[in-house]
Amino acid sequence: xxxxxxxxxxxxxxxxxxxxxxxxxxxxxxxxxxxxxxxxxxxxxxxxxxxxxxxxxxxxxxxxxxxxxxxxxxxxxxxxxxxxxxxxxxxxxxxxxxxxxxxxxxxxxxxxxxxxxxxxxxxxxxxxxxxxxxxxxxxxxxxxxxxxxxxxxxxxxxxxxxxxxxxxxxxxxxxxxxxxxxxxxxxxxxxxxxxxxxxxxxxxxxxxxxxxxxxxxxxxxxxxxxxxxxxxxxxxxxxxxxxxxxxxxxxxxxxxxxxxxxxxxxxxxxxxxxxxxxxxxxxxxxxxxxxxxxxxxxxxxxxxxxxxxxxxxxxxxxxxxxxxxxxxxxxxxxxxxxxxxxxxxxxxx
Amino acid sequence: xxxxxxxxxxxxxxxxxxxxxxxxxxxxxxxxxxxxxxxxxxxxxxxxxxxxxxxxxxxxxxxxxxxxxxxxxxxxxxxxxxxxxxxxxxxxxxxxxxxxx
Numbered sequence: 001x002x003x004x005x006x007x008x009x010x011x012x013x014x015x016x017x018x019x020x021x022x023x024x025x026x027x028x029x030x031x032x033x034x035x036x037x038x039x040x041x042x043x044x045x046x047x048x049x050x051x052x053x054x055x056x057x058x059x060x061x062x063x064x065x066x067x068x069x070x071x072x073x074x075x076x077x078x079x080x081x082x083x084x085x086x087x088x089x090x091x092x093x094x095x096x097x098x099x100x101x102x103x104x105x106x107x108x109x110x111x112x113x114x115x116x117x118x119x120x121x122x123x124x125x126x127x128x129x130x131x132x133x134x135x136x137x138x139x140x141x142x143x144x145x146x147x148x149x150x151x152x153x154x155x156x157x158x159x160x161x162x163x164x165x166x167x168x169x170x171x172x173x174x175x176x177x178x179x180x181x182x183x184x185x186x187x188x189x190x191x192x193x194x195x196x197x198x199x200x201x202x203x204x205x206x207x208x209x210x211x212x213x214x215x216x217x218x219x220x221x222x223x224x225x226x227x228x229x230x231x232x233x234x235x236x237x238x239x240x241x242x243x244x245x246x247x248x249x250x251x252x253x254x255x256x257x258x259x260x261x262x263x264x265x266x267x268x269x270x271x272x273x274x275x276x277x278x279x280x281x282x283x284x285x286x287x288x289x290x291x292x293x294x295x296x297x298x299x300x301x302x303x304x305x306x307x308x309x310x311x312x313x314x315x316x317x318x319x320x321x322x323x324x325x326x327x328x329x330x331x332x333x334x335x336x337x338x339x340x341x342x343x344x345x346x347x348x349x
Numbered sequence: 350x351x352x353x354x355x356x357x358x359x360x361x362x363x364x365x366x367x368x369x370x371x372x373x374x375x376x377x378x379x380x381x382x383x384x385x386x387x388x389x390x391x392x393x394x395x396x397x398x399x400x401x402x403x404x405x406x407x408x409x410x411x412x413x414x415x416x417x418x419x420x421x422x423x424x425x426x427x428x429x430x431x432x433x434x435x436x437x438x439x440x441x442x443x444x445x446x447x448x449x450x
Contacts, residue, residue, distance in 0.1 A: 035420060035421060035425070035445070035449055036428070038425060039425045066428075066429045068425050068428050074432060107432045109431070109432075115431075132411065163435055165436060165438075173440075175434075176435070177435070202406075204402070204406045261413075311416070312416070313415065313416060340415070342418050344421050344422050
């Protein structure tokens with residue numbers, strides 16, 4: 001395009017982008033039933049975290065976009081924007097910013113049992129990474145101590161995954177996921193070469209779920225990770241009990257978490273907006289290993305706190321925890337103000 | 350310091366609270382807006398899953414329901430949940446009927 005003016009050159013370069021946008025619009029439009037408008041969802045939070053007397057502040061946004069295209073295709077992605085103020089050794093605060101992708105995937109619903117996923121996806125190991133990492137869902141700011149096991153350090157994979165519901169009746173439901181991932185060192189998209197999978201069995205009558213996970217790291221250090229989880233949500237009591245155990249060659253550990261939505265008393269309806277939460281966890285180190293993401297020493301942690309749910313999807317959260325480790329114990333005080341949003345991407349009838 | 354000092358009171362608290370709520374015979378916490386939608390009648394002779402049950406069993410395992418949302422996005426939300434929670438096709442359809450009767 002040498003010889004053209006810069007404005008003409010720019011217009012020509014934009015044409016493929018405009019054509020692509022038109023093509024996507026044409027693809028999406030026929031598939032948009034009245035209920036299938038793309039959504040913009042996510043959460044924004046303000047966190048404070050006082051650990052051993054030093055307080056760190058974080059502002060985090062977690063936008064999610066989901067776009068259905070026809071009956072079988074679905075695009076979804078979640079980003080993360082973080083601004084951190086942490087105490088500097090010389091006094092005052094240091095600030096740092098980060099923007100990255102949690103996932104950005106295309107889902108092809110092939111049939112009633114199989115969904116093919118391609119792109120950047122959350123690693124299906126255990127339950128925490130896929131289910132509890134959204135800011136508007138998680139009860140605690142900190143991930144469990146054993147989060148690094150099976151989630152390949154970053155919690156994301158870049159490649160392909162098959163998942164779905166293998167078998168489902170009123171009494172039992174069996175679901176599965178299996179993936180392969182390439183490695184990426186891009187600062188916004190960090191993944192490790194790995195493979196793995198998961199199988200879950202859920203008993204709806206008892207509201208009991210048990211599952212097992214497997215992950216194999218295929219980077220320089222090749223190792224297998226195993227995990228299992230049990231979740232129980234009693235029918236008569238509004239409590240959810242979640243637990244997970246994970247094992248790596250040089251470490252292992254577990255966590256148990258519970259949250260309980262208080263009942264609504266006649267003259268104190270505000271009480272029903274309170275949600276006591278608790279988590280107990282332990283991580284054990286068998287041998288030094290920098291690759292599994294667990295603490296370098298045996299560590300135990302207990303934390304409890306309260307969620308209070310305001311109207312309009314606002315929640316405040318306060319927790320106290322104590323961490324016990326061979327290297328020293330520490331108190332952890334955390335507070336959070338969380339707002340969740342969920343809206344169509346454009347207006348309609 | 351021993352972590353077991355904290356485990357026992359924590360477990361005792363989590364056990365006592367549900368028992369206390371049962372004993373006081375009160376209503377459970379506020380129901381989300383989606384629970385207030387009317388349940389459509391099942392077509393005669395067809396075996397349809399109960400959307401309310403599907404919602405309680407699958408969605409509220411991980412999160413509280415949004416207070417409200419536009420009916421225009423219910424299909425997108427259910428599709429998202431089908432992939433994320435590996436719902437069966439039957440459960441997806443029951444959930445969509447429940448959210449958008």
